[in-house]
Amino acid sequence: SSDWKLTANDIPLAGLSGLAGKEWITVESPGAVQLAYYKAGKLPYPYANLNSELYQPLEQKVHYYKKVFKTPAFNETDNVILSFDGVDYTAKLWL
Secondary structure (H helix, E strand, O other): OOOEEEEEEOOOOOOHHHHOOOOOEEEOOOOOHHHHHHHOOOOOOOOOOOOHHHHHHHHHOEEEEEOOOOOOOOOOOOOOOOOOOOOOOOOOOOO
């Protein structure tokens, strides 16, 4: 769905406070970071001319996604599963 937000940082952050004041773009998830920047109008079409070179700095960034969601009612004996549509090879979660 497209109610996810994406931002990037040069280094990994220790906590949520490091995300304050960041510019967030609306993205679809699952999806590639590169495609998200293109669809948001932040970078030009990647397959024209030498535009792909403009995407290379994204590989050196740490990307953060956020989404607001409602939790269903549950009690301490219930099992709750948090499912993601896609995680690349590593993830750190803050709830």
